[in-house]
Every structure is written in C-alpha cells, then in structure tokens.
Amino acid sequence: MIAAIAFYVFAAVLIGSAALVVSSRNPVHSVLFLILAFFNAAGLFLLAGAEFLAMVLVIVYVGAVAVLFLFVVMMLDVNFDQMREGVQRYAPIGAAVGAVLFLELIVTVAGWQFVPNVTLHLASATPAGVTNTAALGHLIYTDYIFLFQAAGLILLVAMIGAIVLTHRERGASRRQNIGVQQARTMANTLEMMTVAIGAGSRQTGILRPLPPPARPLDDHDDHGHGGHDDGHGHDDHAHAGGH
Amino acid sequence: MINQNWILALPEIVLAICAMAILVFGVLWKRSNPSFPCAMLALASLLLAGVLALSAPLGSAYGGLFAVDHFAVFMKLLIVAGAGLSLILSIDYNVQTGIDRFEFPVLILLCTVGMMIMASATNLMSLYIGLELQSLSIYVMASFNRDDLRSSEAGLKYFVLGALASGLLLYGASLAYGFNGSMDFAQLRAGLTSTNPPAGLVIGIVFIVAGLAFKISAVPFHMWTPDVYEGAPTPVTAFMSTAPKVAAIALLLRALEVPFGHLGQSWTQLVVLVSIASMLLGSLAAIGQTSIKRLMAYSSIGHMGYALIGLATNSQAGIQGVLVYMVTYVFMSAGVFACVIAMRRQGLALEKISDLSGLARTDPMLALAFAIFMFSMAGIPPFSGFFGKLYVFYAAVQAGYWTLAVIGVLTSVIGAYYYLRVIKVMYFDDAQPAFDARSPSLSFVAAVGALVTVLFFVFPAPIVNAAQIAASALFG
Numbered sequence: 048m049i050a051a052i053a054f055y056v057f058a059a060v061l062i063g064s065a066a067l068v069v070s071s072r073n074p075v076h077s078v079l080f081l082i083l084a085f086f087n088a089a090g091l092f093l094l095a096g097a098e099f100l101a102m103v104l105v106i107v108y109v110g111a112v113a114v115l116f117l118f119v120v121m122m123l124d125v126n127f128d129q130m131r132e133g134v135q136r137y138a139p140i141g142a143a144v145g146a147v148l149f150l151e152l153i154v155t156v157a158g159w160q161f162v163p164n165v166t167l168h169l170a171s172a173t174p175a176g177v178t179n180t181a182a183l184g185h186l187i188y189t190d191y192i193f194l195f196q197a198a199g200l201i202l203l204v205a206m207i208g209a210i211v212l213t214h215r216e217r218g219a220s221r222r223q224n225i226g227v228q229q230a231r232t233m234a235n236t237l238e239m240m241t242v243a244i245g246a247g248s249r250q251t252g253i254l255r256p257l258p259p260p261a262r263p264l265d266d267h268d269d270h271g272h273g274g275h276d277d278g279h280g281h282d283d284h285a286h287a288g289g290h
Numbered sequence: 291m292i293n294q295n296w297i298l299a300l301p302e303i304v305l306a307i308c309a310m311a312i313l314v315f316g317v318l319w320k321r322s323n324p325s326f327p328c329a330m331l332a333l334a335s336l337l338l339a340g341v342l343a344l345s346a347p348l349g350s351a352y353g354g355l356f357a358v359d360h361f362a363v364f365m366k367l368l369i370v371a372g373a374g375l376s377l378i379l380s381i382d383y384n385v386q387t388g389i390d391r392f393e394f395p396v397l398i399l400l401c402t403v404g405m406m407i408m409a410s411a412t413n414l415m416s417l418y419i420g421l422e423l424q425s426l427s428i429y430v431m432a433s434f435n436r437d438d439l440r441s442s443e444a445g446l447k448y449f450v451l452g453a454l455a456s457g458l459l460l461y462g463a464s465l466a467y468g469f470n471g472s473m474d475f476a477q478l479r480a481g482l483t484s485t486n487p488p489a490g491l492v493i494g495i496v497f498i499v500a501g502l503a504f505k506i507s508a509v510p511f512h513m514w515t516p517d518v519y520e521g522a523p524t525p526v527t528a529f530m531s532t533a534p535k536v537a538a539i540a541l542l543l544r545a546l547e548v549p550f551g552h553l554g555q556s557w558t559q560l561v562v563l564v565s566i567a568s569m570l571l572g573s574l575a576a577i578g579q580t581s582i583k584r585l586m587a588y589s590s591i592g593h594m595g596y597a598l599i600g601l602a603t604n605s606q607a608g609i610q611g612v613l614v615y616m617v618t619y620v621f622m623s624a625g626v627f628a629c630v631i632a633m634r635r636q637g638l639a640l641e642k643i644s645d646l647s648g649l650a651r652t653d654p655m656l657a658l659a660f661a662i663f664m665f666s667m668a669g670i671p672p673f674s675g676f677f678g679k680l681y682v683f684y685a686a687v688q689a690g691y692w693t694l695a696v697i698g699v700l701t702s703v704i705g706a707y708y709y710l711r712v713i714k715v716m717y718f719d720d721a722q723p724a725f726d727a728r729s730p731s732l733s734f735v736a737a738v739g740a741l742v743t744v745l746f747f748v749f750p751a752p753i754v755n756a757a758q759i760a761a762s763a764l765f766g
Contacts, residue, residue, distance in 0.1 A: 155465065155490035193299060193352045197407060197419045200306055201426055204400050207313070208430035211393045
C-alpha cells in the first residue's frame, strides 16, 4: 500500500518536473527541475529493488551532470529567447510528426503480443542468492565486458574530439614552469651590491635597465592573431545560434 | 590458457590498443610534428589488424554478442582496405591544408575498430555500440578543419542528424527487444516462429532499417550527404564514402538476413522502395552539380541504391552481388577521391568540374585514371563497376524482381551522362594551367584503385568466390 502510494507520488512528481524542465522560461529553473526529476527517478529505482542504480543516478547525474549543466547555463551567455524563436514556426510540423509517432505507438501497444517463450530470456531484477549490485557487476564486467570496453572507447573518442576541436595552443600565454622555478638559484636572481652611504638610487646603477623598445611588427602580429581567433569564435557561435 | 572469446576478437582488441599507444606516442613526441610517424604507425596497425582478421578462427564469442564468420572476415578486410587507402590520402592533404594533427590517424583507427565490431555484431547491443563508435569518430573528423566554416557546419549537421538516426535505430531495437525479450540475433530468429509478425515488430524493423539507411545515405535519409561530403576535408569524404558504407551495409545485411530473413515479405518491399528512390535521386539530382564533391555525394547515394537491389532479393545470390558491388565500389571511390585531392592549383584546393578542363593535355596520367573511374562508375565494361552491377541485376532477375533490374539499368544510363561529361571536360575542353605536382601518396592510391578497377575482369574469381562463401555464411 505504502509502496503503491510512493510509486504514484514519485511518478507524478517525475512527470511534472520533466514537463517543467522543457517549459520553464528560466534555464536555471530548468536545471533545478531536472535535478528534481533525477531524484524521483532514483526513488522509482529504489521501489523496483535496484538500489545500486538509484545511488548511481543520484551521484552521477545529480552530483556531476546536473551541476555541470548549472555551470554551463550560468557561465555561458546563451540567449535562450533567441533559440526559442523557431519554436512557434516549427511547432505544427513537430506536433504532426509527434502525433504520427504516437499513433504508431498506440498501434504497437494495442497489437502487442510476446513470443511464447519470452520468459526464458527475461532476466529478473534481483536474481536469487545474489545482491543487486553483485548481479549488475557480473553483467557488466563478465557477460558484457566486450561492450563495456567498447563503450569506453566511445568515451575516449569523445574526449579526443573535444580536445581536437576546441583546444588551441596559445604561444603568448605565460605558463608556470615549475621545473624552471625550482632550478632558480640565488646567483642568477639576486645581485649583491655594496651601496655607498648617502648615494641616490640613480647613482648606484641598481635600477633595472629600461625594457627594449617594443617591436611594432611583432606586436601587430600578435594582435592580429588574437583578433583572428576572436572573429572565428564569434562566427562559430553565431552559426550555432542560427541552428 | 587464453579465453577463446579474446582470441576471436583479437583484431579489434589489437587495433584498439594500437590506437591508444599511438595516441600516447603522439602526445609525448615533442621533437617535431608527430602526425607523419603516427600516420605510418596507424597504417602498420591497420595492416596488422587485416592479417589478424584473416587468420582469426571462426566462432561466436561473448555469449553471442560477437561472431566471426566468413561474412565478417570479408567485410573486415574490405573495411581495413578502405580505411588504409583513406589514411594514405590524408597524409599530404592534411599537411597542405594545415590540419596535420596526430589525432587524425588515431580517430581513423578507433573508427575502424567500431566498423569491425559492426561487421561482427550478432546482437542489437553490439550493433549499436559499434555504430556509435564509428559515427562519433566520423563526426569529429568531418569538422577536423575547424577554422573552415564549411567543415564545422558539415560536422555539426552530420552530428545532429546522426544522433536523430541513432535515436530511431534504438527505438526500433527496443521494439524488437520488447517483443522477444532478447537482443540476440539467433534468439530473435528462434522466437519469430510465425510467418505473420505483429505490427509492433514490423514497426521496429522499419525503424532499424531507417537508422541504418541514414548511415548508408539511402533515400529518403540522404539529405545530409551532399552538404557533409562537400564541407568535410576531402580525405574524410573519401573515408566516409568507403569504409563506413561497407560497415553499414554489413550491418544492414546481417541485421535483416539473420534474425528476420524468414520474414522477408515484411521488409523486402521497404528495401525495394529505398533502392528505387536512391537510384532515381542519385542519377537525376547529380546532373546539375558543378562541384565534383557534391557529384560524388549523389553518385554514392545512387550506388547504395544499386547495392540494395541485392538485399531486396533476400537471396544468397543477391547478397553475393552486394558484396562484389561493395568491393568494386570501395576501390573506385578511393581512386576518384585521390584524383579529386590532386586537383590543386598554386596551393589552392579546387573542386569544380570545370577546373578539370583540358586535364588530358596537362596531366594525361591523372586524366586517364579519372576516366577509368568514371567509366567504371557509369557501369561500362570491362571495368569493375560493370561487374558489380551485373551481379546485382542478375540476382534481381533470377529472383523475379524485373522492375528493380529495369529501373537499375535505366538509371545507370542516365547516370552515365554525368560521368561521361566529366570525361568530356577533361579530354575535349580547352586546357587550363596545370595542377600542382601531385604527391606520391595520391598517385599510389589512384594506381591501386585503377589497377583493381581495370584488372577485375581478368581475375574476378578470388573476389567472386570469397563473396559467395561470405554470403553463404549468412544463410548457413
């Protein structure tokens, strides 16, 4: 009885918050509703006896992914109103496609019939004598180890892709080189001088020499490079917005 | 003793490890630009994977997730060949375009791993994982020239549409799974005893076909092809039109023939329709093109239409025809793109058909190679393209699909117009200034492609017999 009530509460809040994720105007609210949706989905997993999945959902999605979303939403200046401009125009087409898919789903469910021996293939959520987490581990690391490793390769490709497409070496940036810092000795940093009493700083020669006059060509080059980069970033951004 | 599972998947595992080793090598190599040594290492790894694939024992591994049979071996060799040729094409192009980064060969290797998994997949899950590994690498490679707006656009467009296609495929796979409770191809087949499958399963098959048709750019899922082909760096276009097409065709053949082969009446109509539409669009829409890369995009749509004829017949002869067709197509296509990459004047890459005018006088060898590929693509004997078409048309006639065969012949006549127009421009139009000296890598790929295309009719037996054995593996 309590489980049934809990199920309906979790399910209702889940669907409600999922709808609000899509419809709320403020993107920060969207992300917060998304977190609510994740928590309720975790509740549903708990009810189904999959406590490991529930914890993973909370830790990974709420703890990492949703927080990352929040950062992105807050740090990037994305104009969400501009992105929504096309919605009105394309809503009828989208609704039509959605309606067709929904009709097909109804046909599918109405005419549903299982294969006679379908129960032979089905794995139960909690196999006898094994805890849920152990069963999951057995599936992932023994039965599906090949797919698990291949999925790891997919993540590797995603990582390479993100670096290849966005990382730019900036020659002008001042990097901290710890090795060089450590190797500094007093001899090449400090110069001990004996200063005559009463001499002004100008007479002692301890003022640093003036920096060499800036080379206009180099300066211009650097500037041009930066401007070039910026222009591209802007272009790409505008382009993505257009899509 | 090593588990049999790992031995069967050895080519994939070795290739993946090589890719990761090359990645580390490229990061640590500080002395010079590591892209050239990495490309060479990647070529060696591809060669190694090809040898391993050829010598791998046959069998099924990982509880039915993965199978090595003659069909898989045939497809893997073809995939490795396509990937290797495209990699060779990329070496000099990337340097000239300023995108010679060592990640490129690594991505090609990882993509090849994905494609090899696709060729061996006997489970809806391994099918999807392989497909995603392949697609994700290609999305990155398509936008590899990131400072070029068209390249970025190509990558983005392909990514968004590809994600949609993956969604459709997953939806179809979930319907098939929900019906049967198993994602294994053999168990799917065992469960489908009645010859009259429920509507839900048919919808599932339709969605799976739709998702895979997107990957081989068959009509009506072809919209991305011309833009992505045009925008992507040319070696990537060459890659996209060779190896991934082979892998997706392999997936389509296995996913339809093994679990659903006996339910032919519920999906052959679909394949017939897609095939006819692809052939028509491929031949008609290409006529007005001025860019050689867009022309090749429409040409590849048409070629996939011809290849699908063989699948539509749902017979062993038809599948054999598809396999022969793919072999001829991979070598023709790699050769054509070698010629397209050679189109460079004063360091600028050209891609207009009119830029080719009078090529026969300035560079007769390049013009000859180009002409061979164009004749072959048009299906004119004695080049290999003719035999590819011959096998699929013959299978169609044998299986009673007269309409398909007739439409196929008619569209290849229409297609011949634009292929021959390229030859006419090269041989009979006024000469323009000569192209830059082409790099040896391009000459090599063009020569390999031309040799296979020309000499196919002299020694067709090895390929035709191998295709027959491979096709029988699906019907065994």
